[in-house]
Amino acid sequence: MHDLRVLREQIDLLRDGMRRRGVLDTLAPVIDRGQAVERERRTLIQAVEERKAQRNAIAQEVAKRKRAKEDADDLIAQGRALGDEIGQLEQELGSTEAELNRALLEIPNITFATVPEGGEENNVIVREWGTPRASAGVKPHWEIGAKLGMIDIERASKVSGSGFVFYRGKGARLVRALLNFFMDVHRDEHGYEEVWPPLLVNRSTMTGTGQLPKFEDDAYATRTDDLFLIPTAEVPVTNLYRDEILEADSLPMAFVAYSKCFRREAGSAGKDTRGILRTHEFDKVELVRYATQENSGEQLEALTRHAENILERLGIPHRRKLLAAGDTGFSSAMTYDLEAWAPGVGAWLEVSSCSNFADYQARRANIRYRPGKGEKPRFVHTLNGSGVAFPRTIACILEHYQNADGTVSVPDVLRPYLGTDVLS
RNA sequence: GGGGGGGUGGCCGAGAGGCUGAAGGCGGCGGUUUGCUAAACCGUUAUACGGGCUAAAACCUGUAUCGAGGGUUCGAAUCCCUCCCCUCCCGCCA
Secondary structure, three states, X not given: OOOXXXXXXXXXXXXXXXXXXXXXXXXXXXXXXXXXXXXXXXXXXXXXXXXXXXXXXXXXXXXXXHHOOXXXXXXXXXXXXXXXXXXXXXXXXXXXXXXXXXXXXXXXXXXXXXXXXXXXXXXXXXXXXXXXXXXXXXXXXXXXHHHOOOEEHHHHHHHOOOOOOEEOOHHHHHHHHHHHHHHHHHHHHOOOEEEOOOOEEEHHHHHHXXXXXXXXXXXXXXXXXXXXXXXXXXXXXXXXXXXXXXEHHHOOEXXXXXXXXXXXXXXXXXXOOOOOOOOOEEEEEEEEEEEOOOOHHHHHHHHHHHHHHHHHHHOOOEEXXXXXXXXXOOOOOEEEEEEEEEOOOOEEEEEEEEEEOOOHHHHHHXXXXXXXXXXXXXXXXXXXXXXXXXXXXXXXXXXXXXXXXXXXXXXXXXXXXXXXXXXX
């Protein structure tokens, strides 16, 4: 969410930001309306506060007279009239602020100047690692996974519906191995605090990270408690310090959390649905960082490297893609996608998306820090990225390490976790 | 699920319709004093949103904020209603 001041003081910057995202045409009316409503709001605030000041003065005077045992009926009548007026004005102010809020919530973050303009055709591959294996003779992961008894999609659909997976036998153990491997590396080598978050969160939390109100249809909700199943650990972990003021020397903060992620995937039917590439429930290790305005840029580089490091250690060929403005997520100011090569599917699979939200998320979640003693609090910069998502990584492992006889070699780093060299 | 006790500033803790943005203490910051450390004493100590002044601050000024939201009242931390959270006891439960 933007500071409402952008509507007053940085309107050109805002317009340009929307232009670079390619959404200026759609959002121009919203911005114009927002600008007008922002002015309206200030006029109303002045009107209300003027009357409140009068009312307060009258109340003081009433108190004084009462103490002196004097009559104050005339003042009381004045105060009552003012009260009525204030009530009306406040109602107007309320609806004006609601409208302003709606407008602000519709405007996405302004991407950094270093982010290319335009849509996904302008995405840039900025880094490549490893040699993608040729697809010839490589079976897709769903075939291999089924054959090795690791993945059972048919029975999952019986038990839960389409878009769910049973991991079984070595498949289940592989999930557990990845979990431990990811967490160990990020905690021991990259210095993250390990967090095990709740998977059900309340409405304020979902609103804090921007899942609500706009994307309520994408989330699973509980029937009786107004709780939501998290779509990513980003939600509970970023909200850890919601409504708090942190000390400057506690920054940067870095958290790594494993969680199940629950997504209805409303509207994405038919896209990447084969195998385990898009399911309603999947596992992910998420990296979350709180930074200052000064160092969030380098923090994004560090976080992205941490995620890449996992893929390198697994030996999976991958690339880093800087997303163009139009392809960058709503709240993000800059995003790198990490894509791993799946030779069986014959596609680059997004296994991580690393973003710097600048203060956009923190303003909404009200997470601040005090830069120095006696200084005014400022919003932190929040960052997050997968480190990494399990199902697509599993797909890549099953395909990249596939042997001619249908078995799959286990990447070196996973052998101690998996207790075997080969999946057969 | 049933019953009790609570939520006040960075923290602890008073206050029970007006003189309370909030006593007192701790902590923080600034200062005075003292060979150093320490102590003592004095001062100071929130956030948000407006307005004025400004290049921008500082500053001045208004409003709001005592878990959240409504209500009563000329006036609410204080009274009423709804909700949330914490805590204790009983029941149930992995």
